[in-house]
């Protein structure tokens with residue numbers, strides 16, 4: 461291993477001992493940029509690795525709120541402003557009980573590279589809270605969002621830091637957050653949050669963008685290997701924003717989506733999932749996925765009883781993990797390979813464990829890495845920001861066409877970088893190399909700041 465890389469990894473391990481997800485994300489990136497370090501010995505003197513792995517700022521804060529029974533609850537809020545090298549910090553907010561500093565830092569770190577790949581002027585950040593929105597009333601969600609924004613507002617702004625949604629934060633939450641921001645600031649700064657509803661400054665096609673973008677990327681990857689989505693079977697974990705719109709676009713491309721899941725289990729419908737029913741259950745009723753079998757008793761429901769999701773035991777051509785980090789383990793990767801999987805498209809952030817990714821690549825499975833393949837969401841958020849600045853709206857078709865062009869460009873830059881650095885077909889390395897070299901160049905240009 462390159463000596464400089466070895467020393468830096470050792471220091472990062474020491475400094476972030478209890479942050480497993482963050483260390484995993486850093487090792488995954490740094491493990492693939494060796495060819496760049498070898499061809500740029502000056503990176504050591506310029507401390508490029510040390511600077512790129514240290515967040516510019518981490519903010520944590522108390523979020524007190526009152527539930528419907530009049531009880532006072534306290535959660536912890538976070539905003540990790542990791543890098544403003546190429547634009548204002550940009551990245552979503554996650555509301556989920558598992559949220560902690562390690563998860564926030566890993567997501568913000570990934571976001572820097574993802575945002576660089578889009579080719580748009582956006583830096584990297586992430587935030588959220590350990591608040592669990594499940595089972596909460598609308599009123600409780602609003603109380604929480606208002607309290608969260610009462611602290612967050614002082615750290616964000618359309619030229620400073622622009623949050624958006626993520627797990628547990630959809631259009632409803634963004635609406636409450638935006639309302640409170642506007643009230644405190646006494647100004648209509650539309651570009652301070654993205655993922656807004658279209659009625660007050662959101663972009664058409666933002667809701668669909670991450671899932672659609674994932675399918676555009678997978679389509680390009682398959683095309684480069686002389687195949688397509690046509691008549692392929694697809695399994696998709698999750699049934700949230702990313703999963704639903706990945707399913708919609710996969711079906712439009714002639715694929716058959718045979719399984720989807722939520723955190724309790726998955727449904728397998730060999731005739732092809734009825735996506736309208738999934739939308740009804742998940743987007744409108746906010747229910748559980750097993751309700752699907754009430755209408756389709758021939759479909760199978762498999763409960764999740766361990767770390768390994770049952771969805772990956774189903775034979776499929778293409779697997780799209782679109783739920784959460786580390787949801788596709790080495791065990792699952794082995795079963796997928798044994799069952800003849802052709803490609804993996806990461807819709808969620810870091811959904812494959814490092815061991816799973818290594819195993820898939822060793823077995824010549826095509827892997828579309830998250831920071832490239834799910835960049836369509838943030839790219840469309842940047843398009844939302846530009847519409848807000850222009851006081852103008854693009855049509856759905858205009859936004860989708862821009863998104864498609866961006867995803868094709870991202871795939872091509874991953875492919876070209878992989879080829880240039882001697883790892884043709886390894887899009888995981890290609891994505892890291894393309895993004896890293898751009899960021900290092902910006903860092904050198906801006907001096908020691």
Ligand code: NDP
Pocket residue numbers: 625626627628629670697698699700701702703721722723724782783784785787807808809834835837838
């Ligand atoms: P949603 O909250 O809309 O949906 C998340 C889905 O994943 C739900 O079906 C949820 O099930 C499931 N899930 C969440 N946590 C777990 C868990 N610990 N184990 C198993 N299943 C789980 O989130 P999104 O669709 O927005 O986000 C999904 C992933 O995509 C995340 O990794 C996110 O960071 C990433 N992403 C999202 C973008 C976006 O634009 N929304 C952009 C880029 C990446 P349940 O309903 O049971 O909780």
